[in-house]
Structures are given as structure tokens and as C-alpha cells.
Amino acid sequence: MEKKINQVSKSQKRDEMIKSAYDIFYKNGFHATGVDAIVDSTGISKRTLYKHFTSKEGLIIAAVNYYHEIMYRAIADYIEKSTLDQPVDKALLIFDFLAKLVDAGNLYGCFAMNAKTEYAHKAVEIEAACDVHTNALKGLIEKYLSEAKIKESESLAIQIMMLFEGAILRSKGTKNSLPIKLAKSAAKIICSQ
Amino acid sequence: MEKKINQVSKSQKRDEMIKSAYDIFYKNGFHATGVDAIVDSTGISKRTLYKHFTSKEGLIIAAVNYYHEIMYRAIADYIEKSTLDQPVDKALLIFDFLAKLVDAGNLYGCFAMNAKTEYAHKAVEIEAACDVHTNALKGLIEKYLSEAKIKESESLAIQIMMLFEGAILRSKGTKNSLPIKLAKSAAKIICSQ
DNA sequence: CAATAAGTAAACTGATCTGTTTACATTTTG
DNA sequence: CAAAATGTAAACAGATCAGTTTACTTATTG
Numbered sequence: 001m002e003k004k005i006n007q008v009s010k011s012q013k014r015d016e017m018i019k020s021a022y023d024i025f026y027k028n029g030f031h032a033t034g035v036d037a038i039v040d041s042t043g044i045s046k047r048t049l050y051k052h053f054t055s056k057e058g059l060i061i062a063a064v065n066y067y068h069e070i071m072y073r074a075i076a077d078y079i080e081k082s083t084l085d086q087p088v089d090k091a092l093l094i095f096d097f098l099a100k101l102v103d104a105g106n107l108y109g110c111f112a113m114n115a116k117t118e119y120a121h122k123a124v125e126i127e128a129a130c131d132v133h134t135n136a137l138k139g140l141i142e143k144y145l146s147e148a149k150i151k152e153s154e155s156l157a158i159q160i161m162m163l164f165e166g167a168i169l170r171s172k173g174t175k176n177s178l179p180i181k182l183a184k185s186a187a188k189i190i191c192s193q
Numbered sequence: 194m195e196k197k198i199n200q201v202s203k204s205q206k207r208d209e210m211i212k213s214a215y216d217i218f219y220k221n222g223f224h225a226t227g228v229d230a231i232v233d234s235t236g237i238s239k240r241t242l243y244k245h246f247t248s249k250e251g252l253i254i255a256a257v258n259y260y261h262e263i264m265y266r267a268i269a270d271y272i273e274k275s276t277l278d279q280p281v282d283k284a285l286l287i288f289d290f291l292a293k294l295v296d297a298g299n300l301y302g303c304f305a306m307n308a309k310t311e312y313a314h315k316a317v318e319i320e321a322a323c324d325v326h327t328n329a330l331k332g333l334i335e336k337y338l339s340e341a342k343i344k345e346s347e348s349l350a351i352q353i354m355m356l357f358e359g360a361i362l363r364s365k366g367t368k369n370s371l372p373i374k375l376a377k378s379a380a381k382i383i384c385s386q
Numbered sequence: 387c388a389a390t391a392a393g394t395a396a397a398c399t400g401a402t403c404t405g406t407t408t409a410c411a412t413t414t415t416g
Numbered sequence: 417c418a419a420a421a422t423g424t425a426a427a428c429a430g431a432t433c434a435g436t437t438t439a440c441t442t443a444t445t446g
Contacts, residue, residue, distance in 0.1 A: 013393085032315070046395095047394075050436080107314070120365065161359065162372060165362050173327070182348055186383045189383050190379045229402085239404095240406090241422080244423090
């Protein structure tokens, strides 16, 4: 019990740093953010940061993993909580989820996509952590398409993912969810084809 | 004549720097590249760089403009040179163009998209230069859709652009042009709907 | 109680960053 | 020819970067 409290205490500092790193990296970019900015925002010492993470890169990987955990769960929950019964309709709820985020003011895009862009061809481990998120989302879509007995569900899932990622980028430009609604209607068409 | 030579000489140095900056930024990222790397690659002095550009940001804007000039022209030419006569088929040649690039080994994505990601919410002028490219491409697609008397050609052009940009991202992951072919087939379906 | 783990503060290293300055060379052009 | 434009080389400024080190504090736990 006391041992458990200690373990929680350890991961509390670690988790606090990951969350703060996630927030700052998300809004400010990766190369543009120094470790000092994260240290200062938490009040946790730099020494402690480097006890938990071997490098800035390690902290970024942890932040990408954290983003995946909360975002994938939020999307999966959003679909499962819906009253829709057609699995294809459920799959396309990812667009509604995204529209809700954008309408709530999140214009920072996909954290994993941003990380992958900044570290393309430069940090294999970061890229791999980002791919986990994208592949999991593709898998989630594919699962619902398979439930609908759709043939070549993987190809269709990839096509939906491309519309989804394109919609993320475009909504950053328009600063509203209009392109997301267009992306969803395009996805509907290719699903019923 | 001599005056012209001088003007050419002036812009030769400038152009050389823009091209070199474009190459290095494209492969190495923006924040990750110091101006010294560009200076060293050209043999042109730093002083001269800062006579032509007020800041690193100015050089990035020039590089984005340069990318737009060559890329938009290359895509427009690729379409115009084709023997296809259906305007919708012509519009969808952007996917073939992209597939050709990726098959030739370009896995660096869209230069403008990368720049916009790194400077989102941080450098309005860079973002604006990037938007010029994306909007021009959207306009090009829309032009061909209008020729085909397609109604709501703008919405359809946006949907195609989202597939296009999603395909760029996804092909970076697969390192091949397979997702681009999937994106094109999805675009075909929504065009014939 | 004593060992151990986990923490803090702050100076420091050595590199790199953008941008400036000084001093000088070359070329163009009125 | 002389002025103006264009260029080079290289040191420099001042900030910031990732990461380390030293010296000290606190809390947990066998």
C-alpha cells in the first residue's frame, strides 16, 4: 500500500511532465520548444526530467504515446457511446468527433502528424510512435467496415483515413469544420460504392 | 544589355540561395536547419544573404514561393501535355503526377505543407505563402471540374484536395505510391457521383 | 535508525542559433 | 575616372540549446 503510494508519486511527476510537454509541444512545435520551457512550466527540476527520460527525444516519444492513449480512447468511446447501429455510420463518426474538436477551438491538427512532419527522416523512434496512432485509427475504421461485411475493407479504411487526415489539414486553414463535413460526405459516397 | 547582365548577376546569387535553401529545408526541416548550413552550401557570404533577405523567415518565404512556382507549373504542364480529353480525367492527373514523384524517390512530402506545420500559429507570412500554393492547386482542379459542367465544383475540388493531401502524408509512411492510387480511385468515385 | 530513492536549485559546458559589424575587393555604370 | 552596387571573409554579440554536475533536501521503507 505504502509502496504503491510511492510508485504513484514517482509516476505523478513523470505524468505531469508528459502532460505539460504534450501541451507545450502541441501549441508551440517541437524544435521551437526548449526543454527549459517544459521544466519551467511544471516547477519540476531539469535533473528529474533527465532521470525519467534519456533525452528530449524520449520525452517527445512519451508525449506522442500519451496523445495516442487519450485520443484513440476518446474516439473509440465516442463511437461506442453513439446510438447508431449501422457499423459504417459508426466508422464515419470519426469525422463528427473531429468536427467537434475543431468547433471547440482545437486548430493544432494531429499531434502525431505534426511530430512525424518535424522528425521525418531524422528520428526513427519518434516516427514509429506516430505510426502507432495512425495505424490504430486505420484499424478501428477497418473493424467497423468488416462488421458491415464490406469487401476490401482495408483499402477503404485507407481511403477514409486519407480523407480524415486531409480534413485535419484543411480545417487548420479554414479554422472551421466545413472541410470535415465535406470529407465525411465524400467518405459516405465511397462507402456506398 | 550590360545592365541586364548585372541584374541577372544580382538575381543569380539570390536565386542560388533560394534554391539551396529550398533543397536543405526540404530534406532537413526548417527549425533544424541553421542559416549557416545554407551559407556554407553555396559559398555565398552571410552578409550577402542578409542583404537579399531581412531574416531567415524571409528566406523561407522565398523558398516556399519558389516551390510553388516550379511545382504548380510542373503539375499544370503535366496535365496540359496529356492526351486525355475528359476534363475530369485531366483533373485527376494530379494523382499520377504525385505517384511519379514518389516512385522517383521523393518522400519529403509537400514543402508548403511542411512549412505550414512548423510555423502554424507562429509566422503569419509563412502560412500565407503556403496557402497560396494549396489554393492555386484547388483552383486548378476546380477549373477542370467546371469545364466538365460539374455542379458545386468547389466542394468537389476541396474533397479531391483532401484526398490529395492525405495521399501525400500516407505515401510518406508507406514509401510507395500505393495509397496515391487508392486516393485516385476514391476521387474517381466521388467525381462520378 | 539507517539506507535508499526521489526530489530541488543553480551553475556550468560546449555547441549552435540568428543577425551585425568591420574591413576590404570587385564590378558596373553615369 | 569616380560613384555606386555587389560582393567576400571572419570575428563578434547575445541569446538559447541539450544535457551534466555539484551540493543539498526530503520522504519512504526494510
